[in-house]
Amino acid sequence: MVSEVQAEVDGAQGRAWRERHGWELELAAGRGRLDVPVARExxxxLVDGIRGAGGGVARWRVPTATTEHARAASDAGFDGRRRxxxxxRPLPAPPPEPALATRPFVPGADDDEWLRVNRAAFHWHPEQGIWTHEELRARIAEPWFDPEGFLLHPDGPPGSPVHGFCWTKVHDDVDPAVGEIFVIAVxxxxAGSGLGRRLVLAGLAHLAGAGLGHAMLYTERxxxxxxxLYESLGFSLHHEVQVFTRDVTR
Ligand SMILES: CC(C)(COP(=O)(O)OP(=O)(O)OC[C@H]1O[C@@H](n2cnc3c(N)ncnc32)[C@H](O)[C@@H]1OP(=O)(O)O)[C@@H](O)C(=O)NCCC(=O)NCCS
Known part of the structure:
Protein backbone atom coordinates (compact mmCIF):
# COMPACT_ATOMS: atom_id res chain seq x y z
CA MET A 1 0.00 0.00 0.00
CA VAL A 2 1.39 3.43 -0.93
CA SER A 3 1.83 5.38 2.31
CA GLU A 4 3.59 8.51 1.04
CA VAL A 5 3.24 10.83 -1.94
CA GLN A 6 5.70 13.56 -2.90
CA ALA A 7 5.60 16.51 -5.27
CA GLU A 8 8.06 19.19 -6.36
CA VAL A 9 7.35 22.48 -8.16
CA ASP A 10 10.17 24.93 -8.94
CA GLY A 11 12.24 23.64 -6.01
CA ALA A 12 9.37 23.81 -3.49
CA GLN A 13 8.24 20.50 -2.03
CA GLY A 14 5.03 18.81 -0.98
CA ARG A 15 4.56 15.61 0.95
CA ALA A 16 1.47 13.65 1.90
CA TRP A 17 1.55 10.69 4.25
CA ARG A 18 -1.13 8.23 5.20
CA GLU A 19 -2.54 8.43 8.71
CA ARG A 20 -5.29 6.33 10.28
CA HIS A 21 -8.15 8.52 9.05
CA GLY A 22 -6.78 9.86 5.78
CA TRP A 23 -3.74 11.82 4.66
CA GLU A 24 -1.74 14.61 6.23
CA LEU A 25 -0.12 17.14 3.89
CA GLU A 26 2.92 19.33 4.31
CA LEU A 27 4.38 21.97 1.99
CA ALA A 28 7.87 23.47 2.28
CA ALA A 29 9.69 26.19 0.34
CA GLY A 30 12.77 23.95 0.00
CA ARG A 31 15.03 25.47 -2.64
CA GLY A 32 12.13 27.42 -4.15
CA ARG A 33 9.42 29.87 -3.09
CA LEU A 34 6.07 28.87 -1.71
CA ASP A 35 3.84 31.48 -3.32
CA VAL A 36 0.17 30.95 -4.15
CA PRO A 37 0.61 29.47 -7.67
CA VAL A 38 3.32 27.06 -6.46
CA ALA A 39 1.34 26.00 -3.37
CA ARG A 40 -1.74 25.47 -5.54
CA GLU A 41 0.23 23.28 -7.94
CA LEU A 46 -0.53 15.71 -3.98
CA VAL A 47 -4.28 15.31 -4.51
CA ASP A 48 -3.56 13.43 -7.76
CA GLY A 49 -1.07 11.21 -5.94
CA ILE A 50 -3.52 10.50 -3.13
CA ARG A 51 -6.23 9.66 -5.64
CA GLY A 52 -3.83 7.26 -7.35
CA ALA A 53 -3.06 5.67 -3.98
CA GLY A 54 -6.73 4.90 -3.35
CA GLY A 55 -8.02 8.26 -2.08
CA GLY A 56 -9.12 9.40 1.36
CA VAL A 57 -9.55 12.63 3.28
CA ALA A 58 -6.59 14.98 2.79
CA ARG A 59 -5.75 17.46 5.56
CA TRP A 60 -3.31 20.33 5.27
CA ARG A 61 -2.82 21.77 8.76
CA VAL A 62 -1.41 25.29 8.69
CA PRO A 63 -0.46 27.10 11.91
CA THR A 64 -1.33 30.81 11.76
CA ALA A 65 -2.56 30.56 8.16
CA THR A 66 -2.58 33.65 5.94
CA THR A 67 -4.96 34.68 3.15
CA GLU A 68 -2.34 33.27 0.70
CA HIS A 69 -2.60 29.81 2.29
CA ALA A 70 -6.38 30.09 2.13
CA ARG A 71 -6.32 31.16 -1.53
CA ALA A 72 -4.02 28.32 -2.61
CA ALA A 73 -6.07 25.78 -0.66
CA SER A 74 -9.38 27.03 -1.97
CA ASP A 75 -8.06 27.02 -5.57
CA ALA A 76 -7.02 23.39 -5.07
CA GLY A 77 -10.50 22.45 -3.86
CA PHE A 78 -9.82 22.40 -0.10
CA ASP A 79 -12.33 23.56 2.51
CA GLY A 80 -10.81 25.81 5.19
CA ARG A 81 -13.68 25.95 7.66
CA ARG A 82 -12.11 23.73 10.30
CA ARG A 83 -9.96 25.59 12.80
CA ARG A 89 -1.59 28.10 30.75
CA PRO A 90 1.15 28.04 33.38
CA LEU A 91 1.21 25.38 36.10
CA PRO A 92 0.33 24.78 38.83
CA ALA A 93 -3.42 25.39 38.65
CA PRO A 94 -5.79 25.31 41.61
CA PRO A 95 -6.83 21.76 42.62
CA PRO A 96 -10.32 20.47 41.72
CA GLU A 97 -12.98 21.68 44.16
CA PRO A 98 -14.40 19.49 45.60
CA ALA A 99 -11.57 16.96 45.22
CA LEU A 100 -12.07 14.36 42.48
CA ALA A 101 -11.40 10.65 42.90
CA THR A 102 -9.62 9.24 39.83
CA ARG A 103 -7.69 6.10 38.96
CA PRO A 104 -5.23 5.25 36.17
CA PHE A 105 -6.49 3.63 32.97
CA VAL A 106 -5.78 -0.11 32.87
CA PRO A 107 -4.98 -1.26 29.30
CA GLY A 108 -7.14 -4.20 28.28
CA ALA A 109 -9.60 -3.97 31.20
CA ASP A 110 -10.77 -0.39 30.48
CA ASP A 111 -10.64 -0.35 26.67
CA ASP A 112 -14.33 -1.11 25.97
CA GLU A 113 -15.75 1.32 28.50
CA TRP A 114 -13.31 4.09 27.57
CA LEU A 115 -14.13 3.65 23.88
CA ARG A 116 -17.85 3.85 24.70
CA VAL A 117 -17.48 7.19 26.51
CA ASN A 118 -15.06 8.54 23.92
CA ARG A 119 -17.40 7.63 21.07
CA ALA A 120 -20.47 9.10 22.80
CA ALA A 121 -18.77 12.36 23.79
CA PHE A 122 -17.01 12.88 20.44
CA HIS A 123 -19.73 11.55 18.09
CA TRP A 124 -19.51 14.86 16.18
CA HIS A 125 -15.72 14.92 15.86
CA PRO A 126 -14.19 13.92 12.48
CA GLU A 127 -11.24 11.98 14.01
CA GLN A 128 -11.63 11.45 17.74
CA GLY A 129 -15.14 9.96 17.72
CA ILE A 130 -14.24 7.08 15.41
CA TRP A 131 -11.40 5.62 17.44
CA THR A 132 -11.34 1.83 17.48
CA HIS A 133 -9.70 -0.76 19.72
CA GLU A 134 -6.83 -0.86 17.23
CA GLU A 135 -6.27 2.88 17.43
CA LEU A 136 -6.39 2.89 21.23
CA ARG A 137 -3.91 0.02 21.39
CA ALA A 138 -1.58 1.86 19.00
CA ARG A 139 -1.53 4.90 21.32
CA ILE A 140 -0.96 2.70 24.37
CA ALA A 141 2.06 1.23 22.58
CA GLU A 142 3.61 4.69 22.01
CA PRO A 143 6.73 5.44 24.10
CA TRP A 144 5.09 8.47 25.75
CA PHE A 145 2.10 6.50 27.03
CA ASP A 146 1.83 6.60 30.83
CA PRO A 147 -1.27 5.09 32.46
CA GLU A 148 -0.64 7.26 35.55
CA GLY A 149 -1.43 10.31 33.41
CA PHE A 150 -4.60 8.77 31.94
CA LEU A 151 -7.15 9.55 34.65
CA LEU A 152 -10.55 7.90 34.84
CA HIS A 153 -13.41 8.93 37.10
CA PRO A 154 -14.78 7.40 39.29
CA ASP A 155 -12.09 5.33 40.97
CA GLY A 156 -13.83 1.95 40.72
CA PRO A 157 -12.10 -1.34 39.86
CA PRO A 158 -10.55 -1.90 36.38
CA GLY A 159 -13.30 -2.35 33.79
CA SER A 160 -15.95 -0.56 35.87
CA PRO A 161 -18.14 2.25 34.43
CA VAL A 162 -16.38 5.47 33.44
CA HIS A 163 -18.17 8.81 33.82
CA GLY A 164 -15.36 10.91 32.39
CA PHE A 165 -11.63 10.92 31.76
CA CYS A 166 -8.63 13.20 31.34
CA TRP A 167 -5.74 11.74 29.35
CA THR A 168 -2.52 13.74 29.66
CA LYS A 169 0.65 13.53 27.64
CA VAL A 170 4.12 14.84 28.47
CA HIS A 171 6.18 16.40 25.65
CA ASP A 172 9.74 16.06 26.86
CA ASP A 173 11.24 16.60 23.41
CA VAL A 174 10.98 20.36 24.04
CA ASP A 175 12.88 22.31 26.68
CA PRO A 176 11.32 22.95 29.12
CA ALA A 177 8.96 19.96 28.85
CA VAL A 178 5.25 20.76 28.35
CA GLY A 179 2.23 18.85 29.60
CA GLU A 180 -0.73 18.36 27.30
CA ILE A 181 -4.37 17.73 28.08
CA PHE A 182 -4.46 15.18 25.28
CA VAL A 183 -8.09 14.01 25.37
CA ILE A 184 -10.76 14.95 27.89
CA ALA A 185 -14.42 14.02 27.88
CA VAL A 186 -17.43 13.44 30.06
CA ALA A 191 -22.32 16.49 31.17
CA GLY A 192 -23.03 19.90 32.64
CA SER A 193 -22.64 18.90 36.29
CA GLY A 194 -19.12 20.22 36.90
CA LEU A 195 -17.23 16.98 36.17
CA GLY A 196 -15.41 18.30 33.07
CA ARG A 197 -13.97 21.24 35.03
CA ARG A 198 -12.76 18.99 37.84
CA LEU A 199 -11.27 16.47 35.39
CA VAL A 200 -9.21 19.16 33.63
CA LEU A 201 -8.00 20.42 37.02
CA ALA A 202 -7.14 16.85 38.08
CA GLY A 203 -5.14 16.43 34.83
CA LEU A 204 -3.35 19.74 35.43
CA ALA A 205 -2.58 18.71 39.02
CA HIS A 206 -1.10 15.45 37.72
CA LEU A 207 1.11 17.35 35.26
CA ALA A 208 2.23 19.86 37.91
CA GLY A 209 2.97 16.94 40.23
CA ALA A 210 5.18 15.47 37.51
CA GLY A 211 7.25 18.66 37.67
CA LEU A 212 5.86 20.47 34.62
CA GLY A 213 5.52 24.24 34.66
CA HIS A 214 3.42 24.67 31.55
CA ALA A 215 0.27 23.08 30.08
CA MET A 216 -1.22 23.16 26.61
CA LEU A 217 -4.02 21.60 24.59
CA TYR A 218 -5.65 21.67 21.19
CA THR A 219 -9.36 22.06 20.64
CA GLU A 220 -11.74 22.87 17.81
CA ARG A 221 -12.35 26.62 17.79
CA LEU A 229 -14.34 25.78 30.05
CA TYR A 230 -10.68 26.35 29.13
CA GLU A 231 -11.01 30.12 29.14
CA SER A 232 -12.60 30.02 32.58
CA LEU A 233 -9.64 27.89 33.73
CA GLY A 234 -7.12 30.52 32.65
CA PHE A 235 -6.00 29.08 29.30
CA SER A 236 -5.15 31.63 26.62
CA LEU A 237 -4.62 31.46 22.88
CA HIS A 238 -1.14 30.35 21.76
CA HIS A 239 -1.95 30.07 18.05
CA GLU A 240 -4.61 28.89 15.64
CA VAL A 241 -4.25 26.05 13.16
CA GLN A 242 -6.43 26.08 10.06
CA VAL A 243 -7.18 22.59 8.75
CA PHE A 244 -7.71 22.71 4.99
CA THR A 245 -9.60 19.56 4.09
CA ARG A 246 -10.48 17.83 0.85
CA ASP A 247 -12.18 14.49 0.40
CA VAL A 248 -10.23 12.85 -2.42
CA THR A 249 -12.28 10.13 -3.98
CA ARG A 250 -10.90 7.77 -6.58
C1 LIG B 1 -16.11 19.87 27.31
C2 LIG B 1 -16.65 18.90 28.38
C3 LIG B 1 -15.51 18.02 28.87
C4 LIG B 1 -17.17 19.73 29.55
O1 LIG B 1 -17.58 18.81 30.57
P1 LIG B 1 -18.84 19.11 31.49
O2 LIG B 1 -18.79 18.19 32.66
O3 LIG B 1 -20.07 19.09 30.67
O4 LIG B 1 -18.56 20.61 31.94
P2 LIG B 1 -18.80 21.27 33.36
O5 LIG B 1 -20.18 20.92 33.84
O6 LIG B 1 -17.66 20.97 34.26
O7 LIG B 1 -18.80 22.80 32.97
C5 LIG B 1 -17.61 23.54 33.00
C6 LIG B 1 -17.70 24.74 32.09
O8 LIG B 1 -17.74 24.32 30.75
C7 LIG B 1 -18.54 25.24 29.99
N1 LIG B 1 -19.66 24.50 29.42
C8 LIG B 1 -20.05 23.23 29.71
N2 LIG B 1 -21.09 22.88 28.93
C9 LIG B 1 -21.34 23.94 28.15
C10 LIG B 1 -22.27 24.18 27.11
N3 LIG B 1 -23.16 23.26 26.73
N4 LIG B 1 -22.22 25.38 26.47
C11 LIG B 1 -21.31 26.32 26.84
N5 LIG B 1 -20.41 26.14 27.81
C12 LIG B 1 -20.43 24.97 28.46
C13 LIG B 1 -18.98 26.30 30.94
O9 LIG B 1 -18.00 27.32 30.93
C14 LIG B 1 -18.94 25.58 32.25
O10 LIG B 1 -18.76 26.45 33.32
P3 LIG B 1 -20.05 27.01 34.13
O11 LIG B 1 -20.79 25.78 34.59
O12 LIG B 1 -19.44 27.79 35.22
O13 LIG B 1 -20.84 27.79 33.14
C15 LIG B 1 -17.83 18.05 27.84
O14 LIG B 1 -18.78 18.91 27.26
C16 LIG B 1 -17.43 17.01 26.82
O15 LIG B 1 -17.07 15.89 27.17
N6 LIG B 1 -17.51 17.37 25.52
C17 LIG B 1 -17.21 16.43 24.44
C18 LIG B 1 -15.74 16.14 24.38
C19 LIG B 1 -14.95 17.41 24.19
O16 LIG B 1 -15.34 18.31 23.46
N7 LIG B 1 -13.79 17.48 24.87
C20 LIG B 1 -12.91 18.61 24.78
C21 LIG B 1 -12.12 18.49 23.51
S1 LIG B 1 -10.62 19.38 23.60
Whole structure:
Protein backbone atom coordinates (compact mmCIF):
# COMPACT_ATOMS: atom_id res chain seq x y z
CA MET A 1 0.00 0.00 0.00
CA VAL A 2 1.39 3.43 -0.93
CA SER A 3 1.83 5.38 2.31
CA GLU A 4 3.59 8.51 1.04
CA VAL A 5 3.24 10.83 -1.94
CA GLN A 6 5.70 13.56 -2.90
CA ALA A 7 5.60 16.51 -5.27
CA GLU A 8 8.06 19.19 -6.36
CA VAL A 9 7.35 22.48 -8.16
CA ASP A 10 10.17 24.93 -8.94
CA GLY A 11 12.24 23.64 -6.01
CA ALA A 12 9.37 23.81 -3.49
CA GLN A 13 8.24 20.50 -2.03
CA GLY A 14 5.03 18.81 -0.98
CA ARG A 15 4.56 15.61 0.95
CA ALA A 16 1.47 13.65 1.90
CA TRP A 17 1.55 10.69 4.25
CA ARG A 18 -1.13 8.23 5.20
CA GLU A 19 -2.54 8.43 8.71
CA ARG A 20 -5.29 6.33 10.28
CA HIS A 21 -8.15 8.52 9.05
CA GLY A 22 -6.78 9.86 5.78
CA TRP A 23 -3.74 11.82 4.66
CA GLU A 24 -1.74 14.61 6.23
CA LEU A 25 -0.12 17.14 3.89
CA GLU A 26 2.92 19.33 4.31
CA LEU A 27 4.38 21.97 1.99
CA ALA A 28 7.87 23.47 2.28
CA ALA A 29 9.69 26.19 0.34
CA GLY A 30 12.77 23.95 0.00
CA ARG A 31 15.03 25.47 -2.64
CA GLY A 32 12.13 27.42 -4.15
CA ARG A 33 9.42 29.87 -3.09
CA LEU A 34 6.07 28.87 -1.71
CA ASP A 35 3.84 31.48 -3.32
CA VAL A 36 0.17 30.95 -4.15
CA PRO A 37 0.61 29.47 -7.67
CA VAL A 38 3.32 27.06 -6.46
CA ALA A 39 1.34 26.00 -3.37
CA ARG A 40 -1.74 25.47 -5.54
CA GLU A 41 0.23 23.28 -7.94
CA UNK A 42 1.80 21.29 -5.14
CA UNK A 43 -1.58 20.67 -3.53
CA UNK A 44 -3.06 19.60 -6.88
CA UNK A 45 -0.15 17.20 -7.46
CA LEU A 46 -0.53 15.71 -3.98
CA VAL A 47 -4.28 15.31 -4.51
CA ASP A 48 -3.56 13.43 -7.76
CA GLY A 49 -1.07 11.21 -5.94
CA ILE A 50 -3.52 10.50 -3.13
CA ARG A 51 -6.23 9.66 -5.64
CA GLY A 52 -3.83 7.26 -7.35
CA ALA A 53 -3.06 5.67 -3.98
CA GLY A 54 -6.73 4.90 -3.35
CA GLY A 55 -8.02 8.26 -2.08
CA GLY A 56 -9.12 9.40 1.36
CA VAL A 57 -9.55 12.63 3.28
CA ALA A 58 -6.59 14.98 2.79
CA ARG A 59 -5.75 17.46 5.56
CA TRP A 60 -3.31 20.33 5.27
CA ARG A 61 -2.82 21.77 8.76
CA VAL A 62 -1.41 25.29 8.69
CA PRO A 63 -0.46 27.10 11.91
CA THR A 64 -1.33 30.81 11.76
CA ALA A 65 -2.56 30.56 8.16
CA THR A 66 -2.58 33.65 5.94
CA THR A 67 -4.96 34.68 3.15
CA GLU A 68 -2.34 33.27 0.70
CA HIS A 69 -2.60 29.81 2.29
CA ALA A 70 -6.38 30.09 2.13
CA ARG A 71 -6.32 31.16 -1.53
CA ALA A 72 -4.02 28.32 -2.61
CA ALA A 73 -6.07 25.78 -0.66
CA SER A 74 -9.38 27.03 -1.97
CA ASP A 75 -8.06 27.02 -5.57
CA ALA A 76 -7.02 23.39 -5.07
CA GLY A 77 -10.50 22.45 -3.86
CA PHE A 78 -9.82 22.40 -0.10
CA ASP A 79 -12.33 23.56 2.51
CA GLY A 80 -10.81 25.81 5.19
CA ARG A 81 -13.68 25.95 7.66
CA ARG A 82 -12.11 23.73 10.30
CA ARG A 83 -9.96 25.59 12.80
CA UNK A 84 -8.10 24.27 15.82
CA UNK A 85 -6.67 26.41 18.57
CA UNK A 86 -3.74 25.71 20.83
CA UNK A 87 -4.41 27.05 24.30
CA UNK A 88 -1.79 27.35 27.05
CA ARG A 89 -1.59 28.10 30.75
CA PRO A 90 1.15 28.04 33.38
CA LEU A 91 1.21 25.38 36.10
CA PRO A 92 0.33 24.78 38.83
CA ALA A 93 -3.42 25.39 38.65
CA PRO A 94 -5.79 25.31 41.61
CA PRO A 95 -6.83 21.76 42.62
CA PRO A 96 -10.32 20.47 41.72
CA GLU A 97 -12.98 21.68 44.16
CA PRO A 98 -14.40 19.49 45.60
CA ALA A 99 -11.57 16.96 45.22
CA LEU A 100 -12.07 14.36 42.48
CA ALA A 101 -11.40 10.65 42.90
CA THR A 102 -9.62 9.24 39.83
CA ARG A 103 -7.69 6.10 38.96
CA PRO A 104 -5.23 5.25 36.17
CA PHE A 105 -6.49 3.63 32.97
CA VAL A 106 -5.78 -0.11 32.87
CA PRO A 107 -4.98 -1.26 29.30
CA GLY A 108 -7.14 -4.20 28.28
CA ALA A 109 -9.60 -3.97 31.20
CA ASP A 110 -10.77 -0.39 30.48
CA ASP A 111 -10.64 -0.35 26.67
CA ASP A 112 -14.33 -1.11 25.97
CA GLU A 113 -15.75 1.32 28.50
CA TRP A 114 -13.31 4.09 27.57
CA LEU A 115 -14.13 3.65 23.88
CA ARG A 116 -17.85 3.85 24.70
CA VAL A 117 -17.48 7.19 26.51
CA ASN A 118 -15.06 8.54 23.92
CA ARG A 119 -17.40 7.63 21.07
CA ALA A 120 -20.47 9.10 22.80
CA ALA A 121 -18.77 12.36 23.79
CA PHE A 122 -17.01 12.88 20.44
CA HIS A 123 -19.73 11.55 18.09
CA TRP A 124 -19.51 14.86 16.18
CA HIS A 125 -15.72 14.92 15.86
CA PRO A 126 -14.19 13.92 12.48
CA GLU A 127 -11.24 11.98 14.01
CA GLN A 128 -11.63 11.45 17.74
CA GLY A 129 -15.14 9.96 17.72
CA ILE A 130 -14.24 7.08 15.41
CA TRP A 131 -11.40 5.62 17.44
CA THR A 132 -11.34 1.83 17.48
CA HIS A 133 -9.70 -0.76 19.72
CA GLU A 134 -6.83 -0.86 17.23
CA GLU A 135 -6.27 2.88 17.43
CA LEU A 136 -6.39 2.89 21.23
CA ARG A 137 -3.91 0.02 21.39
CA ALA A 138 -1.58 1.86 19.00
CA ARG A 139 -1.53 4.90 21.32
CA ILE A 140 -0.96 2.70 24.37
CA ALA A 141 2.06 1.23 22.58
CA GLU A 142 3.61 4.69 22.01
CA PRO A 143 6.73 5.44 24.10
CA TRP A 144 5.09 8.47 25.75
CA PHE A 145 2.10 6.50 27.03
CA ASP A 146 1.83 6.60 30.83
CA PRO A 147 -1.27 5.09 32.46
CA GLU A 148 -0.64 7.26 35.55
CA GLY A 149 -1.43 10.31 33.41
CA PHE A 150 -4.60 8.77 31.94
CA LEU A 151 -7.15 9.55 34.65
CA LEU A 152 -10.55 7.90 34.84
CA HIS A 153 -13.41 8.93 37.10
CA PRO A 154 -14.78 7.40 39.29
CA ASP A 155 -12.09 5.33 40.97
CA GLY A 156 -13.83 1.95 40.72
CA PRO A 157 -12.10 -1.34 39.86
CA PRO A 158 -10.55 -1.90 36.38
CA GLY A 159 -13.30 -2.35 33.79
CA SER A 160 -15.95 -0.56 35.87
CA PRO A 161 -18.14 2.25 34.43
CA VAL A 162 -16.38 5.47 33.44
CA HIS A 163 -18.17 8.81 33.82
CA GLY A 164 -15.36 10.91 32.39
CA PHE A 165 -11.63 10.92 31.76
CA CYS A 166 -8.63 13.20 31.34
CA TRP A 167 -5.74 11.74 29.35
CA THR A 168 -2.52 13.74 29.66
CA LYS A 169 0.65 13.53 27.64
CA VAL A 170 4.12 14.84 28.47
CA HIS A 171 6.18 16.40 25.65
CA ASP A 172 9.74 16.06 26.86
CA ASP A 173 11.24 16.60 23.41
CA VAL A 174 10.98 20.36 24.04
CA ASP A 175 12.88 22.31 26.68
CA PRO A 176 11.32 22.95 29.12
CA ALA A 177 8.96 19.96 28.85
CA VAL A 178 5.25 20.76 28.35
CA GLY A 179 2.23 18.85 29.60
CA GLU A 180 -0.73 18.36 27.30
CA ILE A 181 -4.37 17.73 28.08
CA PHE A 182 -4.46 15.18 25.28
CA VAL A 183 -8.09 14.01 25.37
CA ILE A 184 -10.76 14.95 27.89
CA ALA A 185 -14.42 14.02 27.88
CA VAL A 186 -17.43 13.44 30.06
CA UNK A 187 -20.13 10.86 29.32
CA UNK A 188 -22.88 13.02 27.70
CA UNK A 189 -25.37 11.61 30.21
CA UNK A 190 -23.33 13.28 32.97
CA ALA A 191 -22.32 16.49 31.17
CA GLY A 192 -23.03 19.90 32.64
CA SER A 193 -22.64 18.90 36.29
CA GLY A 194 -19.12 20.22 36.90
CA LEU A 195 -17.23 16.98 36.17
CA GLY A 196 -15.41 18.30 33.07
CA ARG A 197 -13.97 21.24 35.03
CA ARG A 198 -12.76 18.99 37.84
CA LEU A 199 -11.27 16.47 35.39
CA VAL A 200 -9.21 19.16 33.63
CA LEU A 201 -8.00 20.42 37.02
CA ALA A 202 -7.14 16.85 38.08
CA GLY A 203 -5.14 16.43 34.83
CA LEU A 204 -3.35 19.74 35.43
CA ALA A 205 -2.58 18.71 39.02
CA HIS A 206 -1.10 15.45 37.72
CA LEU A 207 1.11 17.35 35.26
CA ALA A 208 2.23 19.86 37.91
CA GLY A 209 2.97 16.94 40.23
CA ALA A 210 5.18 15.47 37.51
CA GLY A 211 7.25 18.66 37.67
CA LEU A 212 5.86 20.47 34.62
CA GLY A 213 5.52 24.24 34.66
CA HIS A 214 3.42 24.67 31.55
CA ALA A 215 0.27 23.08 30.08
CA MET A 216 -1.22 23.16 26.61
CA LEU A 217 -4.02 21.60 24.59
CA TYR A 218 -5.65 21.67 21.19
CA THR A 219 -9.36 22.06 20.64
CA GLU A 220 -11.74 22.87 17.81
CA ARG A 221 -12.35 26.62 17.79
CA UNK A 222 -16.10 26.06 17.43
CA UNK A 223 -16.30 23.67 20.43
CA UNK A 224 -18.19 26.20 22.56
CA UNK A 225 -18.41 24.16 25.80
CA UNK A 226 -14.69 23.31 25.70
CA UNK A 227 -13.62 26.86 24.78
CA UNK A 228 -15.74 28.33 27.62
CA LEU A 229 -14.34 25.78 30.05
CA TYR A 230 -10.68 26.35 29.13
CA GLU A 231 -11.01 30.12 29.14
CA SER A 232 -12.60 30.02 32.58
CA LEU A 233 -9.64 27.89 33.73
CA GLY A 234 -7.12 30.52 32.65
CA PHE A 235 -6.00 29.08 29.30
CA SER A 236 -5.15 31.63 26.62
CA LEU A 237 -4.62 31.46 22.88
CA HIS A 238 -1.14 30.35 21.76
CA HIS A 239 -1.95 30.07 18.05
CA GLU A 240 -4.61 28.89 15.64
CA VAL A 241 -4.25 26.05 13.16
CA GLN A 242 -6.43 26.08 10.06
CA VAL A 243 -7.18 22.59 8.75
CA PHE A 244 -7.71 22.71 4.99
CA THR A 245 -9.60 19.56 4.09
CA ARG A 246 -10.48 17.83 0.85
CA ASP A 247 -12.18 14.49 0.40
CA VAL A 248 -10.23 12.85 -2.42
CA THR A 249 -12.28 10.13 -3.98
CA ARG A 250 -10.90 7.77 -6.58
C1 LIG B 1 -16.11 19.87 27.31
C2 LIG B 1 -16.65 18.90 28.38
C3 LIG B 1 -15.51 18.02 28.87
C4 LIG B 1 -17.17 19.73 29.55
O1 LIG B 1 -17.58 18.81 30.57
P1 LIG B 1 -18.84 19.11 31.49
O2 LIG B 1 -18.79 18.19 32.66
O3 LIG B 1 -20.07 19.09 30.67
O4 LIG B 1 -18.56 20.61 31.94
P2 LIG B 1 -18.80 21.27 33.36
O5 LIG B 1 -20.18 20.92 33.84
O6 LIG B 1 -17.66 20.97 34.26
O7 LIG B 1 -18.80 22.80 32.97
C5 LIG B 1 -17.61 23.54 33.00
C6 LIG B 1 -17.70 24.74 32.09
O8 LIG B 1 -17.74 24.32 30.75
C7 LIG B 1 -18.54 25.24 29.99
N1 LIG B 1 -19.66 24.50 29.42
C8 LIG B 1 -20.05 23.23 29.71
N2 LIG B 1 -21.09 22.88 28.93
C9 LIG B 1 -21.34 23.94 28.15
C10 LIG B 1 -22.27 24.18 27.11
N3 LIG B 1 -23.16 23.26 26.73
N4 LIG B 1 -22.22 25.38 26.47
C11 LIG B 1 -21.31 26.32 26.84
N5 LIG B 1 -20.41 26.14 27.81
C12 LIG B 1 -20.43 24.97 28.46
C13 LIG B 1 -18.98 26.30 30.94
O9 LIG B 1 -18.00 27.32 30.93
C14 LIG B 1 -18.94 25.58 32.25
O10 LIG B 1 -18.76 26.45 33.32
P3 LIG B 1 -20.05 27.01 34.13
O11 LIG B 1 -20.79 25.78 34.59
O12 LIG B 1 -19.44 27.79 35.22
O13 LIG B 1 -20.84 27.79 33.14
C15 LIG B 1 -17.83 18.05 27.84
O14 LIG B 1 -18.78 18.91 27.26
C16 LIG B 1 -17.43 17.01 26.82
O15 LIG B 1 -17.07 15.89 27.17
N6 LIG B 1 -17.51 17.37 25.52
C17 LIG B 1 -17.21 16.43 24.44
C18 LIG B 1 -15.74 16.14 24.38
C19 LIG B 1 -14.95 17.41 24.19
O16 LIG B 1 -15.34 18.31 23.46
N7 LIG B 1 -13.79 17.48 24.87
C20 LIG B 1 -12.91 18.61 24.78
C21 LIG B 1 -12.12 18.49 23.51
S1 LIG B 1 -10.62 19.38 23.60
Missing amino acids: LLAA LVRLD DPER DNAPAMA
